[in-house]
Amino acid sequence: VEVEALDNDHDENSEQWPRLSPRRREEIFTALSRVDSEELFLSLSAADQAELLPLIPVPERRSYLRMLAYDDATDLIQNLPPEERENALSLLDAPTRRDVSALLAYAEDEAGGLMNSSYVRLRPEMTVDEAITYLRAQALTQVETIYYAYVMAADQRLVGVLSFRDLFLAPPSKKTAEIMKTDLVTIPEEMHQEEVSRMFSQHNLMAIPVVDNDGRMKGIVTVDDIVSVVQEEATAAIQRIGGLESLDAPYFQLSFLKMLKKRAGWLTLLFLGEMLTATAMGYYEKEIEKAVVLALFIPLIISSGGNSGSQATTIIIRSMSLAEVTLKDWLKVLGRELASGLALGGILGSIGLIRILLWPSRMQTYGEHFLRVGLTVAISLLGIVLWGTVMGSMLPFVLRRLGFDPASASAPLVATLVDVTGLIIYFSVASVVLHGVML
């Protein structure tokens, strides 16, 4: 009954799809009529299509694959396990297979892997009138919508671009070369999709041409494909900042074990790092024995370092990925973050000091030297927040400089690094301030 309810509304069906378990999806898909499963299939993402392909009876697979535009077929095949790709390719017709094979050579997250070739090619010597006629004829055969016409020399080099509007507005007898825009925005084939999406938000274009090193036109990337790219990249960034491997799949679609693996890896790594705190604390066992009151503030102090570090690292990672901050800005950022750390540490230190000095039972809880205890906490907070802020903001620069992804500096990683050093700062301050009094 429920299967039929889903059956009746395809839109709802494909919207619910990411929330269904793999088993449920299999049930629904196999229960649908041929027409309905085709419609559902077309509405899904490439990853979901790849998952359904094995459920389709072998003789029918060919027609499902051939329903797809060649760039969508490429995406589907890219989502198949490597050993199944050859087989899927063999089901395509020869020209599509050639195009798909060419696209498969690009990584999925490169400009080359995002592009399609549904664009209108004009020659510089065509007149506007010829161009409009040619363009109308092409509109009939093109699979995807067309936005711009690209003017190419005989050797396939891109020499100019024209919008439909430019064409309609120009005198019919002018040459395209005379009215085309030659101040071109282009993308190299191997540009990463994150940078490609930045180009789109900077230039507000509907499509950007992809060219090789010699300026030869390879295809276009259209803005509608960029929306999902930006969503995907953002999800991955959020998950890395939250301290796990990016899931690359919706919550309910990921099997329990796969999800566990994505979380356990980082959690274990952080745990191993955090074990250093137990070792560090071992060195201060005697101090704690003499002044148990010091132990009371450990969680407060290390978490403040962790929180300020998380903030700083989050800000810098995001600014780097939006190219608002680049590697050469490190000194400017350092200066600003030193000031921020001092200010933030000052605020938290003052609150901590006031809390201890004004606590009603301060003598019983902190002993007669509550003023010195308060100073120890306040100075440590200043030091640790400053340290956390500087560490958190500089780590992404260090990682990028070393060739790693700055986003590997997740908030929990920074917090862990700051925890160990924070303890050292705290007990060092204590050994000075409380020297001869409690220690």
Added chain:
Amino acid sequence: VEVEALDNDHDENSEQWPRLSPRRREEIFTALSRVDSEELFLSLSAADQAELLPLIPVPERRSYLRMLAYDDATDLIQNLPPEERENALSLLDAPTRRDVSALLAYAEDEAGGLMNSSYVRLRPEMTVDEAITYLRAQALTQVETIYYAYVMAADQRLVGVLSFRDLFLAPPSKKTAEIMKTDLVTIPEEMHQEEVSRMFSQHNLMAIPVVDNDGRMKGIVTVDDIVSVVQEEATAAIQRIGGLESLDAPYFQLSFLKMLKKRAGWLTLLFLGEMLTATAMGYYEKEIEKAVVLALFIPLIISSGGNSGSQATTIIIRSMSLAEVTLKDWLKVLGRELASGLALGGILGSIGLIRILLWPSRMQTYGEHFLRVGLTVAISLLGIVLWGTVMGSMLPFVLRRLGFDPASASAPLVATLVDVTGLIIYFSVASVVLHGVML
């Protein structure tokens, strides 16, 4: 000299813009020639344009504003301080002013605030031939690119949509009503931009019409505007997860004090929450005095709870914002997260136990009861990771249920909440396992 260097390359200029300080930007802008500053002005975001407007001599402001398409003018005016908006409006020509005022009534992050009215309106009774002629004539007057033609009844109700391709392919004598697509994807005026961007990634359309409650066409939202919306929303989400207010501006553009405010608010709030750990620890002072060894593991144990909580909350918040998980999934999520928490806690607990039991100097560091200490740590880790995972995953549901933004449950907030309860779990386990032996 540097000003002139920037002067020569406008593209570079506007790309560098977000990285320049407000003073530097003022310097450059005022040093440019009129033509160059106009070009730079047009290449900037609405927020940047709003910032520059006061720098433009009063008599010239009118022509700068009138260079903008009316939706871009609306964005600029929306970015001005409220007291300056009326003045800017008065500089526009009468019809544009009317359109801008209508758009200003919408919140900037609603569908209504994103839409423009550069679309082609057709009547159902037009023939394809008439439609094509009309469409070509409109292309000459439209400011932005056109993708679809919308078919509207006499009362402005949207009844169908046609792509250019549909029109060119159809027999010229057919009525648009016969060939139009009536299975429409539309957006209500007050839909939030986050949901609007989800519609675009689901439906892969270049533009979606905005309609009021009676189905009357109000405008269209085009996909190129959605790319920046998705970027903005992602940045805000990342910054909230990292434990700060969303900055709403690039790093170098935000003044030091504004940036400090965005960070200090959350940091202070978390600090005040974390102070509860000092209070909680106060209750266990005697236990720590008797068994100082317990203090050694406090950072390790509470950070493990915090990290597992951060992971869980990050996963759920992102899944909710992508609508992969909704409010009614809470029980399914709870079941899954209970299992995850047990598994993750089991892994960390085992590592902790092994570490203590196999530590070379275990007798000196942990005393003769190192086995019981190890068990205390292992059981506490299991309990705290389980608790952190469940808390972290359920908090976004609770917040959404209460009508708050689930994304307010930042990773550091969850960590703070888990820290306090984590201490209680740890010392409760200790009081049982070490009872009569060390406590």
